[in-house]
Amino acid sequence: xxxxxxxxxxxxxxxxxxxxxxxxxxxxxxxxxxxxxxxxxxxxxxxxxxxxxxxxxxxxxxxxxxxxxxxxxxxxxxxxxxxxxxxxxxxxxxxxxxxxxxxxxxxxxxxxxxxxxxxxxxxxxxxxxxxxxxxxxxxxxxxxxxxxxxxxxxxxxxxxxxxxxxxxxxxxxxxxxxxxxxxxxxxxxxxxxxxxxxxxxxxxxxxxxxxxxxxxxxxxxxxxxxxxxxxxxxxxxxxxxxxxxxxxxxxxxxxxxxxxxxxxxxxxxxxxxxxxxxxxxxxxxxxxxxxxxxxxxxxxxxxxxxxxxxxxxxxxxxxxxxxxxxxxxxxxxxxxxxxxxxxxxxxxxxxxxxxxxxxxxxxxxxxx
Numbered sequence: 328x329x330x331x332x333x334x335x336x337x338x339x340x341x342x343x344x345x346x347x348x349x350x351x352x353x354x355x356x357x358x359x360x361x362x363x364x365x366x367x368x369x370x371x372x373x374x375x376x377x378x379x380x381x382x383x384x385x386x387x388x389x390x391x392x393x394x395x396x397x398x399x400x401x402x403x404x405x406x407x408x409x410x411x412x413x414x415x416x417x418x419x420x421x422x423x424x425x426x427x428x429x430x431x432x433x434x435x436x437x438x439x440x441x442x443x444x445x446x447x448x449x450x451x452x453x454x455x456x457x458x459x460x461x462x463x464x465x466x467x468x469x470x471x472x473x474x475x476x477x478x479x480x481x482x483x484x485x486x487x488x489x490x491x492x493x494x495x496x497x498x499x500x501x502x503x504x505x506x507x508x509x510x511x512x513x514x515x516x517x518x519x520x521x522x523x524x525x526x527x528x529x530x531x532x533x534x535x536x537x538x539x540x541x542x543x544x545x546x547x548x549x550x551x552x553x554x555x556x557x558x559x560x561x562x563x564x565x566x567x568x569x570x571x572x573x574x575x576x577x578x579x580x581x582x583x584x585x586x587x588x589x590x591x592x593x594x595x596x597x598x599x600x601x602x603x604x605x606x607x608x609x610x611x612x613x614x615x616x617x618x619x620x621x622x623x624x625x626x627x628x629x630x631x632x633x634x635x636x637x638x639x640x641x642x643x644x645x646x647x648x649x650x651x652x653x654x655x656x657x658x659x660x661x662x663x664x665x666x667x668x669x670x671x672x673x674x675x676x677x678x679x680x681x682x683x684x685x686x687x688x689x690x691x692x693x694x695x
Contacts, residue, residue: 331488331531331673333524337394337416347420348376349387350395353411354421358428361478363412363486366405394524395420397486397671412486419520424472429520431470432483436523438465440490440515443507453629453650454492454506462505488674489514489527492654508650533677567600567608567678568593572685579692584622586692592618593685605672609658612675616648616655619684622691628652641687644680651676 342350352372356364364372366385373384385404388396388411397412405411413421419429439457446455463477471477481503485494490511496503513530517523576590592615599608616628623631632645658670 331528332394332397332414332671333416333487333527334392334394335521335524335528337392337414337524338419338520340392340394342392342420345387346391349373349384349391350413350417351421351423352376352384353413354418354425355423357413357479357482358424361475361482363410363482365407366409366411367407369411370407415483415487415520416524418483427470427472428476428479428483431466431476431480433517433520433523434465434467434470435462435480435484436489436511436514437517438462439505439507440511440513440517443490443509443511452506452653454508454653456504456506459503487527488671489523492650493657506653508647508653510647510650531673531677533679566597567675567681568597568685569678569682572682572689573597575689576685576692579689582692584692589615589618589688596681600672600675603672605670605674606658608672608675609655609670612681613652613655613659615681615684616652619688622688635687637683637687641683644677644683645687647676647680648684 349369353364353369356368356372370384373387389404395414395417397414415429415432418425418432439462442457442461443455446457448455459477459481462480463471466477466480471480481494481496484491484505490508490513491505492508493506494503495506510530514523514526517526573590573593576586576593579586592611596608596611596615599611620627620631623635625631625634629649632642632649637645654670654674
């Protein structure tokens, strides 16, 4: 099950020669431009390697160990126009600049994590904005050797979930910005790709105790062409909403509040998560946050976070949900452009944060 893309040990897991070649093809196509390659590009470049008796790029990709490709939720073979993205572990394993780009990524994340607590957000915002020129100063010249280096760094930063909540670019594509949420502080001490992955997976595990992150590293074996490859069974994704939280809400139907929509939103959010529907999940969670403030005697969610007597842990969780609103705005209002949209399912807040909110809603409903 791919709950998040990153996996501990992905930088050292054994790979076959064919798998190494596929990673290198993806990286070379990425490094040659300023965008992630499409599956069509990868397939054609892989075909040019002329490895006899080797299956297609898609077949090799299916057996690639977790943690090297950006894939989460239910995995299906990419369509021709779908972008193929490497995780930072996958990039680090590639020759011809991969190690340098991975090092630049780690330095940029660490710099952002250390800057967020020292800078003030703009009035009315819940995130801190940094600009590409500021990030560039944190990257040694030898780690950004060509004009496209900073553009590729931006693609790598926004492909991973490490606490940024919104990304933007100038209309001409020349400059970019990142909005940093408080969760970025988790990465203030990362010194290597392995440190980054460990912090990322630990964050996930903290918020999703009932959804374990497991490595599914396959034993190395050459992938051969088969006459009739059997379709893989659909991979099921664990729950996002704790069933106990849903049950508590359903039991509050006769409290004087109409909980029909609240229960429906919680159920639909869980269903969107299980189905891997990224934008629907973002939209439903945003609707949920906008729906509940009257339960707490407030008009907006920010006041719910600041005024209600949450415990210390739940207060931290609720602040994460408040910071999520900027990201939800991105999902709802970003218009079509020539730049790819980079939101992923695991960009959603930790499940524990949403369940803490629903638990608070149930407690409010049960009050006389």
